[in-house]
Amino acid sequence: MEQSKHSEEEILKLGKKLIKELELVYTGNTLARWLAHYLAELISNIDKCESKEEKNNLQRECCEIILEIWGKRERIPIEKPTEKLKPIIDVLSLLKKKEHPFIRHRFLGNNSALRNKNSSWLTFLEVVKNNSERIYRKSLISMISEELLEKDKKWIEEHGSFLSEDEKSVVEYLDSIKEITISFSKDLEKEVTENEKTENLFIELEEQLDEQKEELLRLKKQVLNSLKKKRK
Template structure:
């Protein structure tokens, strides 16, 4: 088994992580229980070796087995990195099929020489673009829990070299658009309740939509005056 990309220390660390993940699904899962005990015994035997030669040989064999299990992780009864993020990945993949709707187009640049009569439309389009992007990001990040994102970030932080670029990029992207939670209390250190978070989320979404509608009505009134 090829180990050139990872040190034995990294592989053994991954093995210990797999044991913990397998232990989470012990109940009623014979395979998970057997694999966890098997890996734990392999790693434990390394420390029991009396000679350096024996330890080195056993450590290499253990690393080979851990890598083999990892390569076949789709059949291993653990929660895989980004597994619960699949609905998010599907949304992002869908958007990638066409040009991203929130890329800034050159025609939205007011310095590009467009006639002044178009300035009202440009202002409206700018608000639509900015607000739609905020609505998209807030909605996307609201589909997942902070705990789930933290767990996948932990996978990246401790075992990132074993993950695919796609697995890492989706977590990094979601982490980058994660917005700071606004406190509803006089004490900013006090965590708001889940109900308060939901109320605040929809309040912000409604404000973004209302702003777009307000600008639309303003533009409509202006266009009607001209004609």
């Protein structure tokens, strides 16, 4: 039984969370209103029990109903954990199906003859690799709001044992790269506006793309000069 994986206290806490989520969609949604009242009444009745045996039985029944509702959460009118992160989850799923494009192949670092012969190309590849990683992380984390990520982190902190590994892993991953996004003013006392954050983001992205282009032009010049010398 799934209930054996969680304590009754954890399940009742999840039930109260569901009530709050359902209350957010009260307006014009009969199902949400009915479910919220139904769960609230079930949980409230536990405290009204006169005997310990009656309380235990009702609490057990209430937990079974909460787990049943949670198991069918795709059908109930609440904002599911990581629901708004779905586009990002899809991107990450696609990347998992192929070898990560930024993995550095060992032979490039260990083969000194190859490195000496192709040092200009390898330098260019290093710039592309490093900048592309930064651009990827910054762009990915900029697709979501900090408030949204914090809400999903709270789901993990309070009800993580009820969430799937995929739901938890995407939030943990995004949180881990959040610190490597946009470098703001070093003046910690200065409040940074949303507009300034966005402008700073695009400045950094443009700088990294410009660096790649500069390295490409440098490489092009070296290769063409080398070809000219061979013709002479």
